[in-house]
Amino acid sequence: MSFHKTGLTGRGMATLAATAILGFAVTGTAQAQDYPAQPLDMTVAFAPGGGNDIMSRVLADILQKYDLYTQPISINNRSGGSGAVGWGYFYNQAGSAYDVSSTSGSIITTPLQADTPWHITDFTPVALLATDDLVLAVSSDSPYTTIEEFIEGARENPPVIGGTGTVNVDFIAIALFAEKAGFEFDYVPFNSRPDSQTALLSGALDALMNSPGQVVGMVEAGEMRALAYTGGSTPAELEGVPTMASLGMDPGVSMPRGLILPPDAPQEAVDWWIETMRFVVDTPEWQQYIASNMLTEITLFGDDFNEYILNTEAAFANTLRAGGYID
Amino acid sequence: MDIFSDLLMGMSVALSPVNILYLVVGALVGMTVGVIPGFGPAAGIALLLPVTFGMDPISAVVMLSAIYYGAMYGGTITAILLxxxxxxxxxxxxxxxxxxxxxxxxxxxxxMQAVASFTGGTVGVILITLLAPLFSQVTRSFGPPEYFLLAMMGILTLVVMIGGNWRLGLISALIGFALGTVGVDLETGRSRYTFGSAELIGGINFIPVAIGLFGLGELFYAFYRGIHKVDSSDMITYDRKNNFWPKAQDFIETRFTLVRGSLLGFVIGVIPGAGAAIASLVAYSVEKSLSRNPERFGKGEMAGLVAPEAANNGASSGAMIPLLTLGLPGSASTAILLAAFLMWGLRPGPLLMTQNPEFAWGLIASMYFGNMALLTISIFAIPVFVMILKIPYRVLAPVVLVICTLGTFSVNSSHIEIYIMLAAGVVGFMMRLYGFSPAAVVLALVLGPLAEESLRQTLTISRGSFGIFLDRQASVWIIVITIVLVVVLPMIQLIGRRAREGKSTT
Structure with missing residues (x-):
């Protein structure tokens, strides 16, 4: 910061002041409790470039930029087995105050599919920071221009809808939506989000479930039409697209982007992280991250986050069990 | 001309000193990761991706793309030497x-592989420059039915290629298909043959199997023959003075192969999901069908190396088209590039090239220079790599074993994959001993799951009817091309040879 120059703007000054006050508040309590006193190990249970990886890197940047975490932070991608490897490692750090990890849909679905030693309820919840939601979209060749027309058509003639994987939020969200909207459909699972998009463009599918970041380029180019959104509020790029909740057909599930500590983490660390994350979610850098990745902003802390995870898990398990996809 | 002004603008971006530096760094890293078995383009990009966080997107994409196609140059070195x-x-x-x-x-x-890689890569970039929008239409017509037919095309050319010992080849392919069934069944979400292991729910990876069957199999076979007891490796001989540069004959014989391989590779590379494996296989089998001496293939025919090499580099360029024009990656490596686009705040999709022309054309222009840089690096590096052959085998073998293990572990940091690699090594040794085909195993492992998943997707979409394959224009085209490849071409060759033999006897 160049104080010798006179050009510090009012806005810059305001940010500076806010940072100083909030920063003091946070570090003030932290110093009293001698936390953090050691380097931080962030476990990312997926390869670089994924949703968990980007969130962890943004978070680490903010924690260092605002001097919130005064010790070094290392980000470690421990990928493999749909998260089993990374969260398996994290589970073994029980009691540690200096390990954190991020959540995604897989932290709920992977234990439903394989014998993992850990379960989501083993970890110590800190905060839900955002949700990754989905768009129901059709090709621009489709006869349907609105969700109402789509539902009406679907009731008469069950559509073929593509998504990513089966034991995944894509399928669960559209299944819950269809149940509330009163139509049946054939679901075609793909290995990745781009795969289902290719299939839609080739005319093989009637509709797909996909992430807004993946779809919005196609929507802007007039190749696809977004009909409905699973999240609580539609991202700016998809303005005018109704949320499923506004239609009274809220699927109520999402991919939770949250922060967790290992099992039996010290209470002092949990309190520090909850307090710190309350500050982080209000920073402009975090807001920028939410906007550019088209996430839905929603924050829940501690027990509220825990309850959210339990509800999500119940909805996942019920839907998958009803479809015969898990035991 | 619009294209040329775009390209010139791209050149000016790509030729800034910073971007040239990143390009050369990327090319070197790409070559190096390509040489280490297992540590391919996807792993190389993933390794350097965190470094690009907060970097200028153009410099970042120039570097990561250079790793991607640079690895294609390096990957062949171990294929040839080891x-x-x-x-x-x-x-x-x-x-x-x-x-x-x-x-x-x-x-x-x-x-010759460096020359073939350069030709494939450069022909690919020229086609991207001139025809990207046209080829994006090809991408757009491919859905599950086409992927199934394409996988079948790959499998059928594989069968044609196994040729001689077809029984053993068939058994090898079946082993590959069997391994491909392990993991979560995409359609039902149920685990198959994973025995509760979380590490196996993603299936058996290609890399540990390939490294085991080929690399370790060869290693064990060499021990079996007692190569390690001899002072200098007589497994491969090499004479620096008289036998380093290709002969003029090599170039003349393969000049059309170079062009055919590059074009074929590019077109197949444009299709997301098909990629370099199918491209190089099809190019190889086309060359074998067109050759006057098909019996020399598999025994050290230059055209048999040049064709797949031109094709896999053509395919890696071709794969850039769906990524740039539609935001759809066609392979594991381009999928990481796409994730990187999102991370840098770009919006992939049909408007990327018009909304971010400096980015798209800077990348395209950098690929011209990248291929030139890689050709130069290769020519200088080859004498160094060939020195490997001077190392006594008893010294070289443990190093190869360690590198193979590290390469396998680096992909997913998985212990199970190391055991898979070791088991595949023992199997590979047996296969070598009894004349089975390790290539059929690994290619079936790649193509089997693609065929299975796309067929089941197709039949869900058509609600059980096979008629869908004849309803879709693109499908019909693939069926016709497959028939030409596996029936018509070999028949013409057979008739031609009969006619020639007839002449020579009379």
Whole structure:
């Protein structure tokens, strides 16, 4: 910061002041409790470039930029087995105050599919920071221009809808939506989000479930039409697209982007992280991250986050069990 | 001309000193990761991706893309020298590359593969420059039915290629298909043959199997023959003075192969999901069908190395088209590039090239220079790599074993994959001993799941009717091309040979 120059703007000054006050508040309590006193190990249970990886890197940047975490932070991608490897490692750090990890849909679905030693309820919840939601979209060749027309058509003639994987939020969200909207459909699972998009463009599918970041380029180019959104509020790029909740057909599930500590983490660390994350979610850098990745902003802390995870898990398990996809 | 002003603008971006630096760094890293078995383009990009966080997107994409196509140059070096393909796209290069090295022609083989890679890469970039929008239409017509037919095309050309010992080849392919069934069944979400292991729910990865079957299999076989007891490796001979540069004959014989391989590779590369493995296989089988001496393939024929090499580099360029024009990646490596686009705040999709022309054209222009840089690096590096052959085998073998293990572990940091690699090594040794085909195993492992998943997707979409394959224009085209490839071409060749034999006897 160049104080010798006179050009510090009012806005810059305001940010500076806010940072100083909030920063003091946070570090003030932290110093009293001698936390953090050691380097931080962030476990990312997926390869670089994924949703968990980007969130962890943004978070680490903010924690260092605002001097919130005064010790070094290392980000470690421990990928493999749909998260089993990374969260398996994290589970073994029980009691540690200096390990954190991020959540995604897989932290709920992977234990439903394989014998993992850990379960989501083993970890110590800190905060839900955002949700990754989905768009129901059709090709621009489709006869349907609105969700109402789509539902009406679907009731008469069950559509073929593509998504990513089966034991995944894509399928669960559209299944819950269809149940509330009163139509049946054939679901075609793909290995990745781009795969289902290719299939839609080739005319093989009637509709797909996909992430807004993946779809919005196609929507802007007039190749696809977004009909409905699973999240609580539609991202700016998809303005005018109704949320499923506004239609009274809220699927109520999402991919939770949250922060967790290992099992039996010290209470002092949990309190520090909850307090710190309350500050982080209000920073402009975090807001920028939410906007550019088209996430839905929603924050829940501690027990509220825990309850959210339990509800999500119940909805996942019920839907998958009803479809015969898990035991 | 619009294209040329775009390209010139791209050149000015790509030629800034900073971007040239990143380009050369990317090319070097790409070559190096390509040489280490298992540590292919996807792993190389993933390794350097965190470094690009907060970097200028153009510099970042120039570097990561150079790693991507640079790895295609490096990957063949071990395929030729150690019979160990580092990636599914270089399996077909072992067919004639390794026999060439065994015949004492390692130098010419390495130089020709660099030339073929350069040709494939450069032809690919020229086609991207001129025809990207046209080829994006090809991408757009491919859905599950087409992927199934394409996988069948790959499997059928594989069967044609196995040729001679078809029983053993067929058993090998079946082993590959069986391994491909492990993991979560995409359609039902149920685990198959995972025995509760979380590490196996993603299926058996290609890399540990390929490294085990080829690399370790070859290693064990060499011990079996007692190579380690001899002072200097006589497995491969090499004469620096007289036998480094290719002969004029090598170029003349393969000039059309270069062009055909590059074009074929590019077109197949444009289709997301098909990629370098199918491209190099199809190119190899086309060359074998067109050759006057098909019996020399598999025994060290230069055309048999040049074709798949031109094709896999053509395919890696071709794969850039769906990524840039539609935001759809066609392979594991381009999928990481796409994730990187999102991370840098770009919005992939049909408007990327118009909304971010400096980015798109800077990348395209950098690929011209990247291929030139890689050709130069290769020519200088080849004498160094060939020195490997001077190392006594008893010293080289443990190093190869360690590198193979590290390469396998680096992909997913998985212990189970190391055991898979070791088991595949023992199996590979047996296969070598009894004349089975390791190539058929690994290619079936790649193509089997693609065929299974796309067929089941197709039948869900058509609600059980096979008529869908005849309803879709693109499907019909693939069926016609497959028939030409596996029936018509071999028949013409057979008739031609009969006619020639008839003449010579009379």
């Amino acid at each position: 019979n160990t393909p580092g990636d599914s796209g270089t399996v077909a290069s072992t067919f004639d590359g390794y026999p060439l090295a065994q015949k004492g022609r390692a130098g010419p083989a390495l130089v």
